[in-house]
Amino acid sequence: TTRVLTGITTSGTPHLGNYVGAIRPAVAASHRDGVESFYFLADYHALIKVQDPARVQRSTLEIAATWLACGLEPDKVWFYRQSDIPEIPELTWLLTCVAGKGILNRAHAYKAAVDKNRADGEDDDAGISAGLFMYPVLMAADILIFNANQVPVGRDQIQHIEMARDFGQRFNHLFGKDYFSLPEVVIEEHVATLPGLDGRKMSKSYDNTIPLFAPRNELKKLIAAIVTDSRAPGEAKDADASHVFQLYRAFASAEETAAMRQAFAEGIGWGDAKQQLFERIDAEVAPLREKYEALIARPAEIEGILRDGAQRLRAKYAVPFIAELRNAVGLRDLG
Ligand code: TYM
Structure with a gap:
């Protein structure tokens, strides 16, 4: 089987770009034979930009209801919240220790923030959190913890998938075994990057979105x-x-x-x-x-679906895999 995985950051209201770039192709893939799907709410990623707990919670509910409304079937695919899987931040650290800092220096989001500081005459790293810098490592952990083969995303995420391949490959090489399979990016060619109201990429950061x-x-x-x-x-x-x-x-x-x-x-x-x-x-x-x-009016039901998904997914994949990885790098076996 092919494992297809993708996530959406819970920092705002889902828009048409999220729908055509990620949700629509991902739900379509989940209905194909021989596909095991992993769709999640990237709430750890949201903390990089948002320090407003009510907004993170509201966005989590909205994005979860959106996936379900768009045809995701929670008993047929893995559907979960990133922060319900503590093995993800644990893997993030293991990958942090093999990820090249020079590669992270070249990440688009970080570079854009540095460029803006330079244009404003500030120090390069003024106001930039280590979280923004580490963003691609957390994303690599999302993908590699479940050994995803395909990641359907919009064009803006290609570089992150390439970095996930790089970190995974480096880990495999250093520890002498193919622990991780290397993910491939899947882009909807006729969509590429959906423009927003002003013609730039539709994005929460540009405030030019059309809510789905x-x-x-x-x-x-x-x-x-x-x-x-x-x-x-x-x-x-x-x-x-x-x-x-x-x-x-x-x-x-x-x-x-x-x-x-x-x-x-x-x-x-x-x-x-x-x-x-x-x-x-x-x-x-x-x-x-x-x-x-109808779904957004039943938050307790959505919460139940998410918790159940994470619990089953941890038991089946994340917990045994992280045990193997801990062992691989020389940490104590928790089992
Ligand atoms: P995020 O939340 O910014 O966007 C979610 C998905 O929507 C796509 N997208 C677009 N596609 C086409 N046109 C647009 N204008 C447009 N705007 C957004 C994005 O490419 C993305 O596929 N880091 C990711 C979330 C994430 C993730 C992952 C994705 C975290 N871990 C692991 C895949 C695998 C992000 O912030 O996406």
């Missing part, structure tokens, strides 16, 4: 606010340069996409294009939104 389960009228308003150029109706438009088109393509079939490309060439007005985009997204999301509303 925004009410219909809010969804419509947000789509109307997507930045476009000033070409009038009747003027030909470049589909490939348009964020409206990129969003449409992420939700449409090949035929619908071809028809929209044609309409752009023929000068469809922005208002019309956005109306069609709204209808396309709403058609896909509306039935999920209804399930989400």
Whole structure:
């Protein structure tokens, strides 16, 4: 069997980028034969950015309800909260001791923070936590603790998967056995990076997101606010340069996409294009939104599902594997 694993950081409300980049492909993969799936809420990762406990808890509930609403079946896949698996931070330390600091220096998120400090005339590491620096090691532990083979993510996460391969390989080499299988990244080619309202990558950090389960009228308003150029109706438009088109393509079939490309060439007005985009997204999301509303009203049930998932997963994989790894590096056997 192939093991497919992915996580979402519990730092905010799930948006369309999370859905098309991770949730939709991951749920589809979980329905294929010969696949064992691991989907989790990355709440340790959230602490790197968020020091607001209520927000972390709310986001955890929202993201869990989102996975379930999108078709995840908790009795068929492993569904859990990262912080319910203490073997993950334990493996993080084992990997920290083999991870090259120079590799972490090159991580995009850390480098971007350093670049910003330089631009602001601050010290390189001003205000940067060691947690941000170590982020890729924690993520490698998420992946390697369950020996995942495939990790469906958006483009922004490719570098992290490469680092997980590097740390795993280094551990295998140093301790003389293939303890870890090396994960491969899986990218939805026609989605790549979903743009946000301002055309940059849709991201909680840019405040340019469209929440996946925004009410219909809010969804419509947000789509109307997507930045476009000033070409009038009747003027030909470049589909490939348009964020409206990129969003449409992420939700449409090949035929619908071809028809929209044609309409752009023929000068469809922005208002019309956005109306069609709204209808396309709403058609896909509306039935999920209804399930989400019902689920989010039952937090105790969701909590039970998460705890049960983590408990079974620890017993089956995490506890025995960490025992083997402790043994491999020369620590005492806790068993
Ligand atoms: P996070 O929470 O930022 O995003 C969750 C998933 O959504 C994808 N994504 C996008 N895809 C396409 N277009 C976008 N605009 C867009 N924005 C977000 C992300 O690529 C990601 O797949 N570090 C990870 C969470 C994580 C993880 C893991 C993922 C922790 N451990 C282990 C995989 C395996 C993160 O912060 O994703």
